[in-house]
Amino acid sequence: MKTFSYVAVMGAIAITAACSDSGSSSSSGSSVSITGSTALPEQMSLVTAQDESEARSLSRAVFDTSSLPSDSDYATAKQNIYVWLDAVEPISFIDSLLCFTNQSQPLAMAGQGNYNSWNDASRCFDDKGGEGGDDGQGSGEQVQQFVTIVGNSSQASASDPLIYRGWVEDYAGQSGEGEGPTAIKIRGEVRKTPTDANPFGDFTLTYGLLPSITASEAQNEGMGEVISSETSGGGASFTLYQEDKFTDNSVEVECTTTASVDYNESTETGLARTGRECSVVGGAFQADFSAAFALAVNSGFVHMAKASSYANINSATYDNEVCLARDSFNNVVWNYSVYNKTDGSAVDINSGMQLKVDGNGSGDGSDADGFESWGHIGYWGSWREDGQSFSDGETVQQATFDDTVGAEFTVKVAPGRLVKNTINSVSLSTLGGVRFEAWVYEGDTYLFSSKPDLDGDTGTDAFFNVLLEVNSNNNGFDVVATKTWNGESETITELNSAVPLNLNANISIHMWSRQLGGGVNYISGSTAIRLF
DSSP, X not given: OOOOOEEXXXXXXXXXXXXXXXXXXXXXXXXXXXXXXOSSOSOOOSOOOSOGGGGGGGOOOSSOOTTSOTTSHHHHOOOOOOOOOGGGGGGHHHHXXXXXXXXXXXXXXXXXXXXXXXXXXXHHHSOOSSSXXXXXXXXXXXXXXXXXXXXXXXXXXXXXXXEEXXXXXXXXXXXXXXXXXXXXXXXXXXXXXXXXXXXXXXXXXXXXXXXXXXXXXXXXXXXXXXXEEEETTTEEEEEEEEEEEEEETTEEEEEEEEEEEEEXXXXXXEEEEEEEEEEETTSXXXXXXXXXXXXXXXXXXXXXXXXXXXXXXXXXXXXXXXXXETTOOOOOXXXXXXXXXXXXXXXXXXOEEEEEEOSSSSSSSOSTTOSOEEEEEETTEEEETTOOOOOTTOEEEEOOSSSSOOOEEEOOOOSSOOOOOOOEEEEGGGOTTOOEEEEEETTXXXXXXXXXOSSSOSXXXXXXXXXXXXXXXXXXXEEEEEEEEETTEEEEEEEEEEEEOOBOTTOEEEEXXXXXXXXXXXXXXXXXXXXO
């Protein structure tokens, strides 16, 4: 592995022989440019893949797509690359909050006064960082968790920033989590919406996690602010400060998360520091939940150092350092769409409809309040803001986010839910690059004809959470990485050499794949997997 000198200087970082400082400085951010359809970025990416044309290599299909028209939905579908680094973990909450806030559509609702939006918390706050696991298996059985957020979006004039305010009451109860903040308050000021040239945009987002909607700032259970701005020379930057508290084994822990990122899209160079430092309330430092990172990036490489604290980063006392090539990475498909194999046209999947219902009238919207409450009917069932059940023959109205009136529908109520499961067989030869996850015990003689040595100790047998890929002969699986957890942080360790799993004859092993949407079964010696 190629290495570079790594120097900590006055709280900043630098990389030699490969990167140089972009020399950028923050702009005043006084100009305003509100365009497009999205007010805030999807995520605050620290590092992107060197060549986003690599996204095309992420296309995976069991069907031969070479004959599909070049202008078909399949051929022209936009594909996004998200790069995972350990240094992303401290700022993961910001990405979740941006996802949650964007569902309120602040641009579309500007000037509409106070309004309610029904935001799916499961899309944003569920664990999405790993290849699966118990939590991740919700992808196959995910229950939407809708939360009502009161929003107000306004822009005094075209030269003024967009101001968004949001309030959530009883978040823990509405989301079904039974934990987390009771109330959330959000205030955003958007000066420039995100573009390809400046993917962060120019904005300030402040938030507070509170025990009640009327609680004072001093009573907060967590708070933070993220500020994104343009820099001279075509660069972009953002800073983050966040405080939060949680309970671990009946011990209250408080944490401070910070980040500072400066990146130039045109030169593909940048610097970043992220970290989370935790301690028992009024007590000792908690290393299990703490980590600090420093990164330097150029067009070809990412140099990352990790330490237990910022003090150790400043003194160059690193737990480890690594230099990663931006054009060499494992492709893992996290999300996918469905297309017609005949002409490549996109297949729209309707998982449900957001509705307005008449909860305090005759059920048809004819009273003075009309359709005054929110509701939803979809694959996973039905939900109403007023807590009532839908009645057979009741009239509901499709919810809209503009001045139009939604179509009306009549509800038909019948008992039960029809579910059809179909077993599919997929050839191993079509699954190159797809990862699977399983728990294995090195000493399992029922499963293995020869013990795999996953940690190089050649002696002690242990349990491992492993990531597997199809082997080069397309007749079995190799372990390519292991997964471990340190407090709330997940670490994926790539093996230097793949370790084959030599299964006994006629043995079935169950695995999980996020890319394939759930559990799969493989029988030793087979050239295909089975999945539902």
